[in-house]
Amino acid sequence: MAEIRAAADLLSTVIAPTPMEFNRGLSERVGADVFLKCENLQRAGSFKIRGAYTRMSKLTDDEKARGVVAASAGNHAQGVALAGQMLGIDVKVYMPVRAPMPKVQATKAYGATIEQVGATLDESLVHARAWAEETGAILIHPFDHDDIVTGQGTCGLEILEQCPDVKTVVVGLGGGGLLAGIALVMRELKPDVRIVGVQAEQAAAYPGSLAAGHPIAAAAMSTMADGIAVGLPGDVTFPIVRDLVDSVETVSEEGISRALLFLLERAKLVVEPAGASAAGWLLENAGTSDIEGPVVCVLSGGNIDPLLMMRIIRHGMVAAGRYLQFAVRVPDTPGSLAAILADCAGVDANILEIEHIRTGPHINVDEVEIALRLETRGPEHCERVLRAMSAKGYTIVRELEQA
Incomplete structure (x- = not known):
């Protein structure tokens, strides 16, 4: 304490x-x-600045002069880079190749040198350790240190x-x-x-x-x-x-x-x-x-x-039932789409996107598959829409990716 x-x-x-x-x-x-x-x-x-600044402020003058290295998906990188900026310490950070771009840009803006390697934090950490051993830079671990x-x-x-x-x-x-x-x-x-x-x-x-x-x-x-x-x-x-x-x-x-x-x-x-x-x-x-x-x-x-x-x-x-996404197969005749639009409107579902799919291994030449993305008001409303579509004779052939 x-x-x-x-x-x-x-x-x-x-x-x-x-x-x-x-x-x-x-x-x-x-x-x-x-x-x-x-x-x-x-x-x-x-919260990362709390641990990063605490750790880096305790470095000796010699350690500060050697610079520090870190591995991070983004937040620790920014904390270390900001602490380095305030304490006058050179910072190098290894970040995964798919690290969020705003986190990468923010880390650079604080003055750190960035190298993106590996798919995960653990892979980036391997490179950070190697850099520390090669150059004498002090590794600022994202979590595994008493000062952090x-x-x-x-x-x-x-x-x-x-x-x-x-x-x-x-x-x-x-x-x-x-x-x-x-x-x-x-x-x-x-x-x-x-x-x-x-x-x-x-x-x-x-x-x-x-x-x-x-x-x-x-x-x-x-x-x-x-x-x-x-x-x-x-x-x-x-x-x-x-x-x-x-x-x-x-x-x-x-x-x-x-x-x-x-x-x-x-x-x-x-x-x-x-x-x-x-x-x-x-x-x-x-x-x-x-x-x-x-x-x-x-x-x-x-x-x-x-x-x-x-x-x-x-x-x-989607998880909250605010979107509903599914596809139905109907005859490829005039009025089929208009009927679907009217039936969706009848249950207060707002249509956001429609996609016509006319070719596929399970679609007959006289059919069309219509993919619908609807704005709904919750899980109960989603269920009501699906029940209404079934009652109107539509066959829901597949539910679309829900995210």
């Missing part, structure tokens, strides 16, 4: 406490007061200052630096708080590692939440999470996209997929899990590619 408080004093001249926002919509769904800890509004767009965990723990101090009666803290989990730091603070200062870590279902290394009792690599890494797509828990963070965190849960891709859309619409907050993972778990478990309030849900980052945001918003709207 002394080290975490010292880090908070150090950071007080670098960053300001991020807001804590009560969210009525999420509270109503969960059945308990829910507060959003808005690290998406942090300097450089995520200490710096991230300052977020936990702010949570207790802003919501002293908190009962549950929900935090997105990748490598575990933020969760470990917050857990250290909670167990020392408010040990009765329930701490929940949330991983993307399709990139979850912690559940298997916890079951095995030691870090093991995830079998697969396929998630839109690039900020928490970490294939192997760290040696520093794993035992802290194992010993101090009450549970590690997972959230589906649909849950993440639904949460991102919910936060945009209801909280007026732009959050990246990794940053929305904790909110996604709360939404998926609303009414089914014993969640005691007040709840603090940490929104860990807001650095999202606008193109990805467009795709995720659409994905979230």
Whole structure:
């Protein structure tokens, strides 16, 4: 705690406490007061500056002169680059080849040298380690270092200052630096708080590692939440999470996209997929899990590619029943399309896109397949539209990709 408080004093001249926002919509769904800890509004767009600046400020003059190297999908890169800019340290960052372009550009804008290699953070980290060994640069690990965990723990101090009666803290989990730091603070200062870590279902290394009792690599890494797509828990963070965190849960891709859309619409907050993972778990478990309030849900980052945001918003709207996409096969005669349009209008479904498909292995020469994308008002409305189409004699031959 002394080290975490010292880090908070150090950071007080670098960053300001991020807001804590009560969210009525999420509270109503969960059945308990829910507060959003808005690290998406942090300097450089995520919590990462806390750990990066804390770690880099402790380097000796000789180490600073040798420069630093990091591997990151984006948020740690920006945190390290910004800290390097403020401390006068040269920064090189290895980023995956498919790292979001805004994160790459922002990292360059802070003065870092970028090299994009590998498909994942873990592959980029191999190159960062090699560069450190070759040049003597200091590796600034994204999560697996005591100073990184200490710096991230300052977020936990702010949570207790802003919501002293908190009962549950929900935090997105990748490598575990933020969760470990917050857990250290909670167990020392408010040990009765329930701490929940949330991983993307399709990139979850912690559940298997916890079951095995030691870090093991995830079998697969396929998630839109690039900020928490970490294939192997760290040696520093794993035992802290194992010993101090009450549970590690997972959230589906649909849950993440639904949460991102919910936060945009209801909280007026732009959050990246990794940053929305904790909110996604709360939404998926609303009414089914014993969640005691007040709840603090940490929104860990807001650095999202606008193109990805467009795709995720659409994905979230489909998951929320706001879009309905399907295809029907009808006779290729005058009036068939007009009839479909009229029938959709009859159930208050707004047509967004129509596609005629006249050739295919399952389409007869006198038939046409019509793909429809409709704007709907929720899951019940989607079901009503499909029932109405069936009642009108249409055969739904396939449902279209829902994201």
